[in-house]
Amino acid sequence: MRQIEASLTSADRAFLEEVREFLDENLSPSLVAADDEQRMFFGDYHRSNAWLEKLRPRRWHVADWPEQYGGCGLSAMQNYLLLYEQGLHGAPFVRPMGIKYVGLTVMHFGSEAQKQEILPRLINGDDHWCQGFSEPGAGSDLGNVKTFAERRGDVYVVNGSKIWTTDAHFANRIFCLVRTRHDDSKEALSFALIDMNAPGVSVQPIRMLGGDHELNQVFFDDVEVFPEQLLGPEGAGWAVAKYLLEIERGAFVLGGRLRRRMQGVIERARVSRASARIWDRIAETEIDLMAYEATELRLGHLAGEGADVLGAANIIKIEWTELVQRIDELAVMNAGSESLYCATQPRDYVYADNGDIEMFGWLASYFNNRATSIYGGSNEIQRNLVYRTMKRRWA
Ligand SMILES: Cc1cc2nc3c(=O)[nH]c(=O)nc-3n(C[C@H](O)[C@H](O)[C@H](O)COP(=O)(O)OP(=O)(O)OC[C@H]3O[C@@H](n4cnc5c(N)ncnc54)[C@H](O)[C@@H]3O)c2cc1C
Structure with a gap:
């Protein structure tokens, strides 16, 4: 960020100052700790929502929404600055399943009635969404989903199960890829918006290696879904899902968060007088992190000029996930056996004498972030x- 500050316009520099002041005033130590303690990349659900409440008065929780739908009219650069600085200062990660995935997809594919119903509820924090794509037999091969929505008179009746559903135990709504025709083609898939409180929906927790509960299996037993709950026409589910997945893979600014983690590793390496081997790896990772930051910035700039940058989503997804894993790996290497000690602490971090957090759950974070890829x-x-x-492109 320091490298680009000098080249910002005066309006963008003023905005950056405004963001920093806002973070100073609103980002309490407990909210920052929520980010630093986190094992999963999305962090603690409740503190994520608490942070959303701080952003809401300025509409900064929907900063990348067009103004016509309630966005606050920031430029692409300002949106970048806002997200980068939040990450850098350790603000909790606002849950993306509703605001980003559903919000932006509904703007693109939704009927007027769906936009009017769903978007204000996202702005007001009335709905919490989870993502029902994967199934026991459909992960990488997502087109293989078997959850079936059978048309019976005025309604679809849904039966089947979704797995690895993050936050399903908190969410009141779920978006699902379902099959509406008995054939294996992509045209047999539809995209359904389902109420988690509807009769026949049940949620079973899945515990992770470190004991965390963020994942679930969701079951649908004769769940009734109205045709108005389909997003896009029947049979268009694959196109809707692909659009949403590009948002999931590429529409974030994660450079600030990665930079913060990297700063933690470097600080620790200094204090512990890390070996030359570790410093070599820090240097390599630092160079790749700078390249990643430059790429995110460039994509933000291109988006500001109206280019469709979602096509870069796959590359961005590979890059940030591998970087976060490398940074965690460095942290664990550097902490050595102390990282094991940390993993046994009730809250996963250790305090220095002055009460500052000295070292947080590197090992827990290392394990959890294996899942990012x-x-x-x-x-x-x-x-x-x-x-x-x-x-x-080459053809
Ligand atoms: C922490 C976590 C949270 C998740 N949250 C959600 C969620 O909220 N909602 C949701 O719907 N899903 C969620 N998922 C599921 C996730 O999207 C799937 O796990 C992922 O798509 C991989 O599918 P799979 O687990 O079935 O693995 P598989 O598809 O069985 O793949 C197993 C291995 O084979 C490799 N492989 C498979 N096919 C190919 C191929 N053609 N070429 C090369 N390699 C291949 C894969 O890369 C992988 O290494 C979550 C997963 C995790 C771990």
Whole structure:
């Protein structure tokens, strides 16, 4: 950020100052701790919502929404600055399933009635969404979903199950890829917006290796869904899901968050007088992090000029997930056996004598972030998609 500050316009520099003042005033130590303690990349659900409440009065929680739908009219650069600084200062991560994934997808595919119903509820924090794509037999091969929505008179009746559903135990709504026709084609898929409180929906927790509960399996037993709850026409679910997945993979600014983690690693390496081998790896990672930051910034700039940058989503997804894993790996290497000690602490971090957090759950975070290269579509699948895009361009 320091490198680009000098080249910002005076309006953008003033905005950056405004953001920093806002963070100074609103980002309490407990909210920052929520980010630093986190194991999962999305962090603690409740403090994520508490942070959203701080952003809401300025509409900064929907900063990348067009003004016509309630956005606050920031430029692409200002949106970048806002998100980068939040990450850098350790603000909790605002849950993206509703505001980003559903919000932006409904703007693109939704009927007028759906826009009017869903978007204000997202702005007001009335709805919390989760993502019902994966199934026991459909992960990478997402087109293989079996959850079936059978048309019976005026309604669809949904039966089946979704798995690895993050936050399903908190959410009141779920978006699902379902099959509406008995054939294996992509045209048999539809995109349904379902109420988690509807009769027949149940949620079963899945505990992770470190004991965390963020994942669930969701079951649908004769759940009634009205045709108005389909997003896009029946049979258009694959196009809607692909659009949403591009948002999931590429529409974030994560440079600030990665930079904050990297600063933690460097600080620790200084204090512990890390070996030359660790410093070599820090240098390599630092260079790649700078390249990542520059790429995010460039994409933000291109978006500001009206370019469609969602196509870069697969590359961005590979890059940030591998970077966060490398940073965590460095942290664990550097902390050595102390990282094991940390993992045994009740709250996963250790205080220095002055009460500052000295070291947080590097090991827990290391384990949890192994999943970053799996969720949202594994990195192997992202590489296949990059290859296919390139092949099309070169043909
Ligand atoms: C922490 C976490 C949170 C998640 N949250 C959600 C959620 O909220 N909602 C949701 O719907 N899903 C969620 N998922 C599921 C996630 O999207 C899937 O796990 C992911 O798409 C991989 O699918 P799979 O687990 O079935 O693995 P598989 O598809 O069985 O893949 C197994 C391995 O084979 C590789 N592989 C498969 N096919 C190919 C191929 N063609 N070429 C090369 N390699 C291949 C994969 O890369 C992977 O390494 C979450 C997953 C995790 C771990």
